[in-house]
Amino acid sequence: MVPRAPWPEPDWLSGDGPESITVLSTRIRLARNLAEHPFTHRAEEPERGEILEEVREAARASRSLSTPRILRLDRTSTLDRQYLVERHLVSPDLANARGPRAVAVGKGETLSVMINEEDHLRIQGLLSGFQLRDAWNLVDKLDEELGGNLDLAFSPKWGYLTACPTNTGTGLRASVLIHLPGLVLTKQIGKVLRGISQVGLAVRGMFGEGTEVMGNFFQISNQTTLGLSENEVIESLGRVTRQVIDHEQSASEVLLKSAPHQIEDKVFRAYGILRHGRVISSQEVVSMTSALRFGFGLGFLRDRLDTHRLNRLMIETLPAHLQRANGTRLDQAERDYRRAAFVRSLLGEEPDAEA
Amino acid sequence: MVPRAPWPEPDWLSGDGPESITVLSTRIRLARNLAEHPFTHRAEEPERGEILEEVREAARASRSLSTPRILRLDRTSTLDRQYLVERHLVSPDLANARGPRAVAVGKGETLSVMINEEDHLRIQGLLSGFQLRDAWNLVDKLDEELGGNLDLAFSPKWGYLTACPTNTGTGLRASVLIHLPGLVLTKQIGKVLRGISQVGLAVRGMFGEGTEVMGNFFQISNQTTLGLSENEVIESLGRVTRQVIDHEQSASEVLLKSAPHQIEDKVFRAYGILRHGRVISSQEVVSMTSALRFGFGLGFLRDRLDTHRLNRLMIETLPAHLQRANGTRLDQAERDYRRAAFVRSLLGEEPDAEA
Numbered sequence: 001m002v003p004r005a006p007w008p009e010p011d012w013l014s015g016d017g018p019e020s021i022t023v024l025s026t027r028i029r030l031a032r033n034l035a036e037h038p039f040t041h042r043a044e045e046p047e048r049g050e051i052l053e054e055v056r057e058a059a060r061a062s063r064s065l066s067t068p069r070i071l072r073l074d075r076t077s078t079l080d081r082q083y084l085v086e087r088h089l090v091s092p093d094l095a096n097a098r099g100p101r102a103v104a105v106g107k108g109e110t111l112s113v114m115i116n117e118e119d120h121l122r123i124q125g126l127l128s129g130f131q132l133r134d135a136w137n138l139v140d141k142l143d144e145e146l147g148g149n150l151d152l153a154f155s156p157k158w159g160y161l162t163a164c165p166t167n168t169g170t171g172l173r174a175s176v177l178i179h180l181p182g183l184v185l186t187k188q189i190g191k192v193l194r195g196i197s198q199v200g201l202a203v204r205g206m207f208g209e210g211t212e213v214m215g216n217f218f219q220i221s222n223q224t225t226l227g228l229s230e231n232e233v234i235e236s237l238g239r240v241t242r243q244v245i246d247h248e249q250s251a252s253e254v255l256l257k258s259a260p261h262q263i264e265d266k267v268f269r270a271y272g273i274l275r276h277g278r279v280i281s282s283q284e285v286v287s288m289t290s291a292l293r294f295g296f297g298l299g300f301l302r303d304r305l306d307t308h309r310l311n312r313l314m315i316e317t318l319p320a321h322l323q324r325a326n327g328t329r330l331d332q333a334e335r336d337y338r339r340a341a342f343v344r345s346l347l348g349e350e351p352d353a354e355a
Numbered sequence: 356m357v358p359r360a361p362w363p364e365p366d367w368l369s370g371d372g373p374e375s376i377t378v379l380s381t382r383i384r385l386a387r388n389l390a391e392h393p394f395t396h397r398a399e400e401p402e403r404g405e406i407l408e409e410v411r412e413a414a415r416a417s418r419s420l421s422t423p424r425i426l427r428l429d430r431t432s433t434l435d436r437q438y439l440v441e442r443h444l445v446s447p448d449l450a451n452a453r454g455p456r457a458v459a460v461g462k463g464e465t466l467s468v469m470i471n472e473e474d475h476l477r478i479q480g481l482l483s484g485f486q487l488r489d490a491w492n493l494v495d496k497l498d499e500e501l502g503g504n505l506d507l508a509f510s511p512k513w514g515y516l517t518a519c520p521t522n523t524g525t526g527l528r529a530s531v532l533i534h535l536p537g538l539v540l541t542k543q544i545g546k547v548l549r550g551i552s553q554v555g556l557a558v559r560g561m562f563g564e565g566t567e568v569m570g571n572f573f574q575i576s577n578q579t580t581l582g583l584s585e586n587e588v589i590e591s592l593g594r595v596t597r598q599v600i601d602h603e604q605s606a607s608e609v610l611l612k613s614a615p616h617q618i619e620d621k622v623f624r625a626y627g628i629l630r631h632g633r634v635i636s637s638q639e640v641v642s643m644t645s646a647l648r649f650g651f652g653l654g655f656l657r658d659r660l661d662t663h664r665l666n667r668l669m670i671e672t673l674p675a676h677l678q679r680a681n682g683t684r685l686d687q688a689e690r691d692y693r694r695a696a697f698v699r700s701l702l703g704e705e706p707d708a709e710a
Contacts, residue, residue, distance in 0.1 A: 261633055261692045264633040265632055268631040269632050269633075272627030272628050273624055273628065275631070276623040277620055277624050278616055278619040278624075279616050336616075337616045340620070
């Protein structure tokens with residue numbers, strides 16, 4: 001069971017990775033399946049129980065996961081599952097599925113394994129900032145450890161076999177969560193995103209496939225899992241991401257030069273609203289935090305903010321996080337009120353005199 | 356000549372009058388004309404010069420005005436005339452007219468006399484808060500002093516004769532500048548304003564006839580100058596204003612009870628924007644100040660605000676005031692930027708770290 005108290009912070013939230021103002025996090029996941037069982041969706045419930053058992057044992061034996069927390073999602077409340085989704089440890093699909101399924105979470109939440117998602121295993125590495133190579137090395141090592149204790153479905157011709165053919169081969173999806181306010185404000189984002197698609201990469205919203213783009217946050221990831229090695233995929237995504245970061249930085253600098261007061265105003269209004277507002281939706285926090293992050297990148301508010309706090313604003317204001325922190329279920333109106341209070345405290349508001 | 360430096364603050368800005376959160380100021384003006392001269396619009400320029408001379412001498416002799424500043428508007432820059440309009444010492448009409456015309460301003464700007472407006476004399480008394488009786492007494496006394504040295508056009512049948520028949524009789528217009536956010540938010544304002552019209556009073560915007568209603572500020576004044584004594588007019592306006600204040604207070608209390616978080620949010624967002632914004636128009640200041648004033652009336656921000664500061668936010672952010680305070684002409688973009696800086700300093704913002 002997920003404890004009622006909030007978990008310790010995930011390591012990636014620290015914001016201490018390279019380029020972490022622009023790149024929130026780097027994620028790598030591998031899709032793997034057990035050779036001796038049908039894919040999750042074809043397996044009956046008892047068999048899914050067996051799969052879970054086997055993977056759990058392998059996870060426990062893994063040195064990289066070092067005694068992971070293992071959470072059975074079929075024995076977890078809706079709120080706690082939502083909490084795990086908000087932390088990017090569990091996909092919405094796995095949260096909403098039925099039957100035996102789990103997630104194994106390593107120290108600092110850097111490594112984790114979803115069990116009985118679309119594939120039997122979804123191995124994930126999540127790091128602060130722009131660290132594709134390091135994330136890959138961690139995930140690769142964990143994959144080896146798990147593979148040592150599990151009989152994984154692998155074809156010499158096709159590579160790793162997966163439930164959906166779009167993952168067959170490496171089973172690898174590498175992605176960066178990137179903040180591009182400068183490109184959005186200068187209206188260059190369309191062109192940049194088209195360029196990304198043309199080199200075979202995909203762009204999605206913050207919580208992955210099918211989710212909305214909010215607050216100028218984009219997820220860029222590879223599409224290809226066949227015909228390219230892991231190293232080639234990572235190198236290509238890395239190269240494109242580097243270019244996008246550079247574009248973003250030029251766009252921001254141009255903006256600051258051409259309309260300094262308007263940019264300053266945008267940043268400080270967001271700060272004023274976050275620092276003094278009393279009712280704030282999740283979506284508004286994302287949008288205001290985007291303005292703050294943009295300003296922080298341009299050199300504003302350096303003595304009041306840091307990437308760690310900007311990241312916390314994004315995650316800890318999400319509905320399940322807010323409810324866990326308050327130790328109780330809250331309806332939307334209550335959440336919006338408590339969220340504003342949390343945001344104020346995070347931004348170190350001086351005490352306000354009230355009625 | 357108006358000195359380049361800002362004038363000392365007008366006394367009414369202090370906000371120390373009764374009901375001064377709701378009623379910004381009380382104003383009484385008397386229209387008077389010299390018997391021996393045609394009305395301003397019918398007088399040739401040399402004659403208007405004579406009128407000005409005569410009235411100026413009488414103003415200088417007045418004990419109530421106690422050595423007034425006398426400003427010839429035909430020798431004053433556009434900016435300085437605008438400054439006087441913003442301070443409610445000169446009407447837009449007088450500011451924009453041509454030829455010999457002036458304003459005589461007494462200590463603290465409580466009493467003043469426009470010379471060669473529509474009427475030869477427009478005697479004005481302006482006090483903080485809701486003080487009809489006191490304003491009337493001051494203006495009445497000044498009228499007597501001036502009348503002692505001037506031959507005023509008066510008919511035993513019609514009373515004081517004026518250029519426009521709507522002022523004939525008492526020549527008196529009494530008004531209160533009143534802030535009614537509660538009635539606006541609860542959508543009762545229409546009904547209340549209709550009620551006011553039905554008892555023969557007029558409602559206008561902040562700068563008098565033909566000006567827009569901004570930030571929930573309304574000017575309520577009498578229409579009638581014939582058939583009612585000065586005391587009757589003042590009593591009637593006083594009675595109605597008292598009722599409107601009471602309505603406003605009930606409406607505000609109902610709002611605070613029914614949607615406390617939303618009200619609190621509205622107030623503190625305005626505070627956050629004023630305190631941290633970098634580009635702010637006059638109109639936005641009025642609208643945000645309205646929210647602050649509303650909140651202050653409900654008991655919020657008591658240790659950060661006072662009526663004096665709320666009043667200063669309204670007046671000192673106006674274009675001419677801003678330009679005078681900065682000692683230079685500013686275009687609109689510069690004004691919006693300097694205005695935001697002034698507002699922040701007035702609200703005692705802690706220093707912001709910038710790029």
